[in-house]
Amino acid sequence: MQRTKIEYAELAWNPIKGLCPVACSYCYARRLYHRFNLVDKDPYLDEKELGAPLKRRKPARIFACTTIEPFELSVINYMKHVFDVMRCCSQHTFLLLTKIPGNFKDFLKETPGNVWLGTTITRQNEVDRAYRLREIPGPAVRWISFEPLLEPVWKIDLKGIDWVVMGRLTGGRGTGPAKPRWFEELIEIADGYGVPVFMKNNLKALPDLRRKMRQTYPTPNFGTLARFVRSRCR
Ligand code: SF4
Numbered sequence: 001m002q003r004t005k006i007e008y009a010e011l012a013w014n015p016i017k018g019l020c021p022v023a024c025s026y027c028y029a030r031r032l033y034h035r036f037n038l039v040d041k042d043p044y045l046d047e048k049e050l051g052a053p054l055k056r057r058k059p060a061r062i063f064a065c066t067t068i069e070p071f072e073l074s075v076i077n078y079m080k081h082v083f084d085v086m087r088c089c090s091q092h093t094f095l096l097l098t099k100i101p102g103n104f105k106d107f108l109k110e111t112p113g114n115v116w117l118g119t120t121i122t123r124q125n126e127v128d129r130a131y132r133l134r135e136i137p138g139p140a141v142r143w144i145s146f147e148p149l150l151e152p153v154w155k156i157d158l159k160g161i162d163w164v165v166m167g168r169l170t171g172g173r174g175t176g177p178a179k180p181r182w183f184e185e186l187i188e189i190a191d192g193y194g195v196p197v198f199m200k201n202n203l204k205a206l207p208d209l210r211r212k213m214r215q216t217y218p219t220p221n222f223g224t225l226a227r228f229v230r231s232r233c234r
Pocket residue numbers: 020021022023024026027028029030066067068069099
């Protein structure tokens with residue numbers, strides 16, 4: 001585990017290593033694999049790294065699987081082991097992000113109750129991921145990461161969604177064509193549903209958004225958390 005620059009997490013934990021098969025054009029992790037000539041590495045479970053959260057007693061918000069898609073078919077079976085460790089670490093909160101929430105139900109039963117499970121949406125034709133996310137049982141928080149937002153998303157049902165994160169394409173991934181209006185529209189939609197919004201710092205570069213910045217966190221589902229704690233106390 002190591003410290004992360006992801007603003008809403010403290011640590012990154014990557015117990016599944018290897019080149020992510022999803023191959024998003026903007027992926028920083030794939031670029032690193034190419035730079036270090038590790039492109040022949042198929043996904044595998046790093047058993048030493050798997051136990052890392054168990055060694056840390058102090059509670060932390062840990063982003064898991066930041067360099068690979070956790071529900072891709074060649075990866076998802078390893079997630080059973082990752083979930084087992086998460087269940088044993090009730091002191092921590094684990095964030096997890098997927099682009100393929102629809103794969104979950106064929107391979108896994110439910111997430112541990114200390115998981116904040118999110119899906120990435122970068123354009124309008126991906127909004128069905130929010131509906132698949134709602135069908136997954138277990139997480140204390142269901143959230144959507146609109147990062148990098150590549151096109152306007154003007155219509156999305158946020159019922160059952162607890163948190164929205166948004167950001168633009170930045171850094172080595174190019175500056176991207178993001179327009180302030182895309183984010184303002186999403187904020188209006190989130191406000192309409194009463195969903196808290198976390199705007200990444202990279203949005204401060206868009207002058208129209210600078211004064212509208214907010215970084216709000218969700219309230220975890222206490223019923224889910226209580227069930228999780230009770231199940232661990234038996
Ligand atoms: S799913 Fe995530 S880790 Fe995989 S290629 Fe896309 S951005 Fe990279």
